[in-house]
Amino acid sequence: MASIKEKIASLRDELQEHNYKYxxxxxxxxxxxxxxxxxxxxxxLEEEHPEFYDPTSPTLRVGGMVTKNFETVAHEHRMYSLENSYSKEDLEDWEKRIQRILGDVPVEFTCELKYDGASISLTYEDGKLVRAVTRGDGFQGDDVTTNIKTIRSVPLQLKGDYPPKFDIRGEIILTLEGFAKMNQERIEAGEDPYMNPRNTASGSLKLQDSALVAQRPLECLLYSIVGNNLGISSQFEMLEKARTWGFKVPTVAKLCKSTEEVMQFADYWDSHRHSMPFETDGVVVKVNSIQQQEELGYTAKSPRWAMAYKFKAEQATTILDKITYQVGRTGAITPVANLEPVLLAGTTVKRASLHNADQIAKLDVREGDTVFVEKGGEIIPKIVGVDFTKRPADSKPTEYITHCPECGTELIRKEGEAQHFCPNDTSCPTQITGRIQHFISRKAMDIEGMGSETVELLFKEGLIANYADLYTLTKEQVVPLERMAEKSAENLVNGVEASKAIPFERVLFALGIRYVGETVAKKLAKAYKNIDALMAASKEELVAVDEIGDRIAESVIAFFSEPTNLEIVNRLKSYGLQFSLSEEQLENQTDKLKGQTFVVSGVFETLSRDELKKLIEDNGGKVASSISSKTSFVVAGDNMGPSKKTKAESLGVPIISEQEFLQKLEA
Structure with a gap:
């Protein structure tokens, strides 16, 4: 028996090594x-001896497991999106912002190609792949581990001096050769070809049968490791380490000492990108030092230490047939160009945003024009110009609409704002259904069994007029509706009931207060703890909260000043929705540091930088990225930047150690 076990282990090791080499x-x-x-x-051998089962065996690459529903999993470390730049000037401005925070210290950059695929986060524990999760909304994604295990460039077992636990991020891609081969097979089988590699790779991750995923020539290119106590000091070192552990990390990366060198790298790959075996749409530039990355931190959406430099977008020409107007849930009017279909960056484009009246006037774009269309960042189509040589002789300038296309109300345009608005927020049908659709969405109340079409149907049938009405729906009311069987009606009502457990910060986001997105809702929930305290807050008090400016504060006050909104909130309270932080969330939270602003700089002994920041925020303090006259204290660790020390001293800002901060908290 021992020899069988040894033979299986030997074969596994040998095949894993061949997998790695190939x-x-x-x-x-x-x-x-x-x-x-x-x-x-x-x-x-494994079939004959199931007692030697190993989840990392190379035989599991062939797939075969079927996943009916992909479980939603929270990311232990959030997956941020990157800020985009399109010129050398953008990069230089970014470098200046970095230097303002770090002070006058040398900064190196790691440049990598930006892979055009589907983002993935892989979790490894003790060198074994334990979980693979899609990016999702950055906070949570779908568990697609079974499908990812079929991708042969993803190691199931690592080698070398890897950390005990970490997440590694990358892109699942289809090589251009593999994509072409797939399409050739589809055409020969009489099926329509896939449109582009990126969407096909993304769709592959959600196939229910992993055996089908195993048949697709998917690859996984890795570029970022996150975790605690990783023992890695730079991005470039991170790439090299990951390569030695068995990950597929492209060697196309360069360490640069200035934005001048970064642009040389970007310009080279802009003209040579088509020689790559996969699609790339730009360069990702990262501050190389991990310590400097931690010092720079994050905005609400993206890391301050990274920037995506996008290559010039692909452009096409087509005819603008008609300009129509969409009404958003906040009443904002968006003009839309309806185009003659044109192939652009691998997808067929039929519509493009015209943004607002100013943009239409600036471009002098008209119905019947031949227009130049680009994909902004190669994702969202936009019109960038008009071919005036082809303008029809009977062409007439575009007159922007004056009344709402849905309810006929005269539009308004507030001073300083680019968009026109329909002020009829209580009776405009599209605004009403838009707010309800936002309320039920995944990032908000996440009501299962209900989608946009169901909302439209319930509104049309007079069963709901606002999102509070959802909580009075009965199965008997819903069953007679079109395309609604008994089971569907039951799921809908149960989904509404289950949403009552959604935490306060998501309920606050779901209310649809203008300018209050996910991050702002979390900040407000944390600062005020419950809806009553938030509703009673003055503009001055709101602006004192981290990242809350005049515009957001005025919007919050305006929302809760509206009697209709107050009535809806009170109804939602009576139905049992969560309008205060849970006891678990309130645990260890105090107001000890209320009104105080801290800057955290350096490397610490007892706590990580993130733990320090969390302690400050949990105790009512505010964390800022740079020192100013408003800074109350600088918490300094080892290797604090000399320019920060000088600035703090010149402004008379007290510099305290980690231990002094902890003593201050205890006091």
């Missing part, structure tokens, strides 16, 4: 036939 290093040392024979031998 799919990661692109240096095969045996033929495909020899590899397949060894794999079949291992499969036979």
């Amino acid at each position: 799919y990661v290093l692109d240096q095969p040392s045996i033929t495909d036939y020899e590899f397949d024979m060894k794999l079949k031998e291992l499969q036979k």
